[in-house]
Amino acid sequence: MRKSILLVLVGLAVLLFAGCRDDTPPNLVNSLEDVPGRDIGALYGTPSARLASDLGIYRTYYSGDDLISALKIGAVDCVIMEYAVATELVSGTSGVKILSERLLEYDLRFAVPRENAQLLRVVNTALSALHDNGTLRGLRDRYFAGRNYEYVSPEGVEQRPGYLTLALPPDSPPYSFRGEDGEFYGFDVDVARAVCDFLGVELRIIEEEARELITAVWFGRADLAMGWLPDDVDEQVSISEPYADTSQVVIVRR
Numbered sequence: 610m611r612k613s614i615l616l617v618l619v620g621l622a623v624l625l626f627a628g629c630r631d632d633t634p635p636n637l638v639n640s641l642e643d644v645p646g647r648d649i650g651a652l653y654g655t656p657s658a659r660l661a662s663d664l665g666i667y668r669t670y671y672s673g674d675d676l677i678s679a680l681k682i683g684a685v686d687c688v689i690m691e692y693a694v695a696t697e698l699v700s701g702t703s704g705v706k707i708l709s710e711r712l713l714e715y716d717l718r719f720a721v722p723r724e725n726a727q728l729l730r731v732v733n734t735a736l737s738a739l740h741d742n743g744t745l746r747g748l749r750d751r752y753f754a755g756r757n758y759e760y761v762s763p764e765g766v767e768q769r770p771g772y773l774t775l776a777l778p779p780d781s782p783p784y785s786f787r788g789e790d791g792e793f794y795g796f797d798v799d800v801a802r803a804v805c806d807f808l809g810v811e812l813r814i815i816e817e818e819a820r821e822l823i824t825a826v827w828f829g830r831a832d833l834a835m836g837w838l839p840d841d842v843d844e845q846v847s848i849s850e851p852y853a854d855t856s857q858v859v860i861v862r863r
Contacts, residue, residue: 633704634683636862641710644859650676650685652755654783657689660713660857664689672755673698680705680862688860694754695858707858714856717797719804719849720826720834720842728773728832729847735807736852744803749853752783752796760799762806772811775801776831778819784836797835800852 638644645664651657653669661667668685670676673694679685681704690698695707719736721728739745747758777785777793785795793814805812817825822834827845838848 633681633862638687638708638859638861641708641712641859644687644689644712647686648684650679650688652676652690652694652753655691655753655755656783657691657753657857661689677702677705677860680860683862686861689857690860691749691753692856692858693749695860699860704863705860706863707860712857712859715837715854716851717836717853717855718838718851720823720838720846721832721849722826722829723845723847725832726847729849731808732804732833733850735804736850738807739800739803739852745800745852748796748799748803749855752799753855760803762802766806767809768811769809772813773805773808773832774813774815774830775833775835776815776817776822776825777835778822779816781819781836796853801833801835 638647647665649661649665649667651661651667651669652673653671658667658669661669668679670679673690676685676688676690677698680688688695689712692711699705699707719732721732736745744760748760750756751758777795777797779785779787779793781795783795784797785793788794798814801814802812815825815831817831817834819836822831822836823838823842823845825831826834834846835852842848
């Protein structure tokens with residue numbers, strides 16, 4: 610009888626020990642210098658995924674929750690994500706943290722011809738209104754965080770004569786890309802459409818290589834270009850206020 614009781618107690622002790630054991634894989638990424646060459650997770654179709662593909666062995670997921678779960682169990686060594694989305698995911702989540710140093714920081718802005726000061730003013734006015742009514746945040750959440758937001762042109766907008774021509778590359782998802790129907794889609798496309806809806810004018814898009822966007826505005830082939838613009842382009846074009854300011858950060862296990 611004593612032997613049976615002893616065996617039961619030993620069994621319970623083993624179970625308790627196993628339940629308390631921490632099976633979390635060790636963290637292998639403690640600074641940005643540790644990121645290159647690692648297994649990196651990112652949200653599918655986002656700028657984070659493109660950055661991850663340049664730095665290591667990247668694996669894409671369709672939701673932030675799946676990404677964090679993969680990080681916790683060791684399926685990836687770290688996660689690259691847009692800062693605003695990362696802070697929301699990590700807040701209140703145990704076992705993970707964001708490295709203090711940003712991996713990449715950038716603003717997205719419109720470029721307009723230097724001689725067209727009026728166009729710059731109205732674009733900035735439109736961007737301010739779209740920020741205040743939540744459109745810009747909704748679009749950023751859709752394209753950078755995989756959330757269910759869809760921009761729909763408002764009804765009853767007074768249409769003015771004329772149009773604005775926007776130069777965009779066809780192969781820069783999620784910013785701009787051609788769909789199977791040949792039409793342009795993406796974050797920049799929807800932001801530009803919202804701006805043109807606010808101004809009451811038609812949006813027309815022409816295809817340009819990324820390196821030719823500023824040249825297209827400078828030489829008058831387009832009224833607008835948009836995206837990340839180098840610091841020295843203000844010698845050729847005028848620059849709007851940002852329509853998105855963002856950064857990429859790295860999430861690791863604690």
